[in-house]
Amino acid sequence: MRKNxxxxxxxxxxxxxxxxxxxxxxxxxxxxxENLQNYFxxxxxxxxxxxxxxxxxxxxxxxxxxxxxxxxxxxEMQTLYIYRIGDRExxxxxxxxxxxxxxxxxxxxxxxxxxxxxxxxx
Amino acid sequence: MRKNxxxxxxxxxxxxxxxxxxxxxxxxxxxxxENLQNYFxxxxxxxxxxxxxxxxxxxxxxxxxxxxxxxxxxxEMQTLYIYRIGDRExxxxxxxxxxxxxxxxxxxxxxxxxxxxxxxxx
Numbered sequence: 650m651r652k653n654x655x656x657x658x659x660x661x662x663x664x665x666x667x668x669x670x671x672x673x674x675x676x677x678x679x680x681x682x683e684n685l686q687n688y689f690x691x692x693x694x695x696x697x698x699x700x701x702x703x704x705x706x707x708x709x710x711x712x713x714x715x716x717x718x719x720x721x722x723x724x725e726m727q728t729l730y731i732y733r734i735g736d737r738e739x740x741x742x743x744x745x746x747x748x749x750x751x752x753x754x755x756x757x758x759x760x761x762x763x764x765x766x767x768x769x770x771x
Numbered sequence: 772m773r774k775n776x777x778x779x780x781x782x783x784x785x786x787x788x789x790x791x792x793x794x795x796x797x798x799x800x801x802x803x804x805e806n807l808q809n810y811f812x813x814x815x816x817x818x819x820x821x822x823x824x825x826x827x828x829x830x831x832x833x834x835x836x837x838x839x840x841x842x843x844x845x846x847e848m849q850t851l852y853i854y855r856i857g858d859r860e861x862x863x864x865x866x867x868x869x870x871x872x873x874x875x876x877x878x879x880x881x882x883x884x885x886x887x888x889x890x891x892x893x
Contacts, residue, residue: 653815653816653817654815654816655781655784655816655818656778656779656781656816656876656880657778657880659777659778662777662879662880662883665883665887666883666886666887669886669887689879692875692878692879692882693775693776693875694775694776694777694778694879695775696777744887744888748884748887748888751880751883751884752884753814753815754778754880755877755880755881755884756814757784757811757814757816758778758779758784758873758876758877758880759877760814761784761787761788761873762870762873762874762877764788764791765787765788765790765791765866765870766866766870
C-alpha cells in the first residue's frame with residue numbers, strides 16, 4: 650500500500666475478487682469480465698475490459714496466479730485459460746494488505762458522511 | 772455522478788470538505804491545504820497541493836463558491852482570499868449527488884470485505 654493515497658485503487662479491488670475465484674478453482678480468462686460486471690451491476694459499477702485484463706495480467710506477472718491452457722471443443726480451435734492460485738504465502742500477505750486498505754478507505758468515507766451530512770461538525 | 776464508475780473521486784471528496792468550510796465562513800485559500808492534510812493524517816491520507824487547488828478552482832469556476840481578497844497586514848503585501856458559498860441551491864444539489872456516491876462507495880467496499888474476508892461466500 651502506498652503512503653498517503655486517497656482510497657483503495659480499483660485494480661486492487663478487482664484483484665481481490667480474482668484471487669477469490671482462483672482459490673475456488675473457477676477463474677477463467679474469458680468469463681471473469683462478464684461475471685464481475687454482472688456482480689456489481691446493482692451498485693452502479695461496471696469494470697472495463699481493460700481494467701480487468703490488466704489486473705489479471707499483473708496477478709500473473711507477480712506470481713499470485715499461474716495459468717493453464719484448456720482446449721475448448723467446437724468448430725474453431727480456441728485456447729481458454731484457467732488461472733490457479735500461485736504462491737499462497739504471497740497471496741495471503743497481499744490480501745492482508747488489501748484488507749487494511751479497505752478498512753482505511755471505509756473509515757475515510759464514513760468520516761466524510763458524518764462530517765458533512767449529520768449537521769454536527771463545528 | 773458518472774455512470775459505472777468505481778468509487779468516489781478524490782476531487783469530489785475534497786470539494787465536500789471545502790464547501791463545508793465555506794458554509795462556516797472559514798475557507799481560506801492558504802489554509803485549507805494544511806488543514807485537510809492534518810485532518811486526515813490519522814487515516815494515512817495526505818491530499819496533495821495540486822489536488823486541493825484544482826478542487827478549489829473547480830468550485831470557483833462552477834459557481835459553488837465565490838472569493839474575496841483580504842489584505843493581510845505585514846511587512847510584505849500579500850493577497851489572501853476568503854471563499855464564500857455561491858449558489859446555495861446548486862451546492863445543495865451537488866452535496867446530494869456526492870452523498871449518493873459516498874453511500875454507493877461504502878456499499879461496494881463493504882461487499883468486498885464480506886465476500887473476501889468472512890469465509891462465507893460460496
